[in-house]
Amino acid sequence: MTRKKNGGLIHETKYYKILKNGPKLFRLEGKEKSGREYSIVISTGNFLSVQADKISGVVFIPEAEFNRILSYEHSDLKSVFSRFQPEGIEEDIKVLYEKSDFSQETWKDFYNWEPFWKQQIFIRLKPSILCILLVYMGSEFEQFFQSNSTKRLKSIVSDELYFLNVSGNQKENSPYTENLSLQDFEKAKKEFFQVLEQIRKKRGNT
CATH class of the missing domain: 1.10.220 (Annexin V; domain 1)
Structure with a gap:
């Protein structure tokens, strides 16, 4: 179900709906019987992607590792993730940077x-x-x-x-x-x- 659409509404019931915002990124929105509303971001995995020359994504990094990364200067994402590489983004990094010596055209x-x-x-x-x-x-x-x-x-x-x-x-x-x-x-x-x-x-x- 979640892989058949690139984005937008992918599932809806009387009480909630699921929106797809990226390759592995979703938002669960709904209202409980009590009337209280909720909006939850759900990620099914780490990912990086590029659209219109802008890199976006979601990654999980333990706080200790994140603080260690911040102790260095970084000129690009490749440098950031050379200090700690979240699971599942190795191929994404290769795709993003293997052609970095090429111009856009x-x-x-x-x-x-x-x-x-x-x-x-x-x-x-x-x-x-x-x-x-x-x-x-x-x-x-x-x-x-x-x-x-x-x-x-x-x-x-x-x-x-x-x-x-x-x-x-x-x-x-x-x-x-x-x-x-x-x-x-x-x-x-x-x-x-x-x-x-x-x-x-x-x-x-x-």
Whole structure:
């Protein structure tokens, strides 16, 4: 239930409702029979994400560790979490900083590659990863996909998108999306960047 929507109202009863504010962040709001209202923030795990060049997230840090972190100067989050890394954010940190030497637009150089290398991107990426990228990366990437992928891959991805929307990650319906949902953009982006880097190296050596 909680993974099928990116945000907003995900569940409501006579006495309470649950709103989704982030990948693992929720708000439980309601009113008890006595008339007393409540609003509780619920996190199902530590996470970091980036949207519009702003990093946000929720992490749990023991107070003693937090005070130790504050005894140092930090120029970025990577430095902060080098002192103490909350459980579950290792991959998030890698995604946020593995491309820090790139400008915001440099990573898009693949749009100008030769046809052979463009096709290599879709050969190397799993259909489930492509689905997530198509949902989040906008019309430019969608046009790139339509122009450089085979009819067979388009058909497979079309099926993947259908099952992603209607059945979540049920293995019996769509094995490619077994461990992916609409909340897995950071994971998909990480794999996408890894594939781009592999192809860049091969392309540079030919």
